[in-house]
Amino acid sequence: xxxxxxxxxxxxxxxxxxxxxxxxxxxxxxxxxxxxxxxxxxxxxxxxxxxxxxxxxxxxxxxxxxxxxxxxxxxxxxxxxxxxxxxxxxxxxxxxxxxxxxxxxxxxxxxxxxxxxxxxxxxxxxxxxxxxxxxxxxxxxxxxxxxxxxxxxxxxxxxxxxxxxxxxxxxxxxxxxxxxxxxxxxxxxxxxxxxxxxxxxxxxxxxxxxxxxxxxxxx
DNA sequence: CGGCCGATCCACT
DNA sequence: GTGGATCGGCCGA
Numbered sequence: 001x002x003x004x005x006x007x008x009x010x011x012x013x014x015x016x017x018x019x020x021x022x023x024x025x026x027x028x029x030x031x032x033x034x035x036x037x038x039x040x041x042x043x044x045x046x047x048x049x050x051x052x053x054x055x056x057x058x059x060x061x062x063x064x065x066x067x068x069x070x071x072x073x074x075x076x077x078x079x080x081x082x083x084x085x086x087x088x089x090x091x092x093x094x095x096x097x098x099x100x101x102x103x104x105x106x107x108x109x110x111x112x113x114x115x116x117x118x119x120x121x122x123x124x125x126x127x128x129x130x131x132x133x134x135x136x137x138x139x140x141x142x143x144x145x146x147x148x149x150x151x152x153x154x155x156x157x158x159x160x161x162x163x164x165x166x167x168x169x170x171x172x173x174x175x176x177x178x179x180x181x182x183x184x185x186x187x188x189x190x191x192x193x194x195x196x197x198x199x200x201x202x203x204x205x206x207x208x209x210x211x212x213x214x215x216x217x218x219x
Numbered sequence: 220c221g222g223c224c225g226a227t228c229c230a231c232t
Numbered sequence: 233g234t235g236g237a238t239c240g241g242c243c244g245a
Contacts, residue, residue, distance in 0.1 A: 022243075037236065039242070046237070048237075056237070057237085058230095058237080063232080064230070064231075066229095066230055066231085068228080072231085080227090080229090080230095080231060080237085081228070081230090082229085082236055083226080083227070083228085083231075083235095083238050083239080084226065084227030084228040084236090085227060085228080085238070085239070085240095088237065089235090103237055105237085122239085122240060122241085122245080124220090132238070132239070133237070134237095134238050134239065135238090135239075138239095159221065162237060167242050176237075186242065200221090202238095
């Protein structure tokens, strides 16, 4: 597989996430670990911009310890922890100092399916192995330990290949998933029409907290 | 296949 | 202290 598919040049990722996101459709992300190798062909991605431009972006309020990788050079993984349970993976865009990233929302496991099933026993079908950003990260075996890894230096353990050419007429765009405020209206989600590995659209849900046990009597 | 709802840690204010 | 770029178990069809 990798012999027939070239590494995606870092130069491609020097543009904004909005420009690069549709180009990532059909590309192949690979993670090699002691457990083995899993490759995923991307079918759904979401673009996030930088400080001041995008309320839905982790970089909206400037650089912090968490989002520092977003402000670094392009071609690196930004992996963050969410909902107390899940990891999600992004590809960083734009030159150092300018934050932008593309969330990997869905894909098709094209290599290492056995290992992916081992990591995702709850999946009900092979299409569910990497449908949804946290599922995709889990199928690849990506956690916080992968934050900041370089996809483009060819040294691994993560790689990004150009993959086989996709029919451009299959590219669709629409509002981002699970993002509230002004960010919801932005058509910055991209997917390949007809793929079974594209996650269903869900509008932003206002969170209601689970009731926490309080020690003192409320009277 | 799809709807409902609880889970559970971290970053930020 | 608070909410989040989400998912799985359970149930019904």
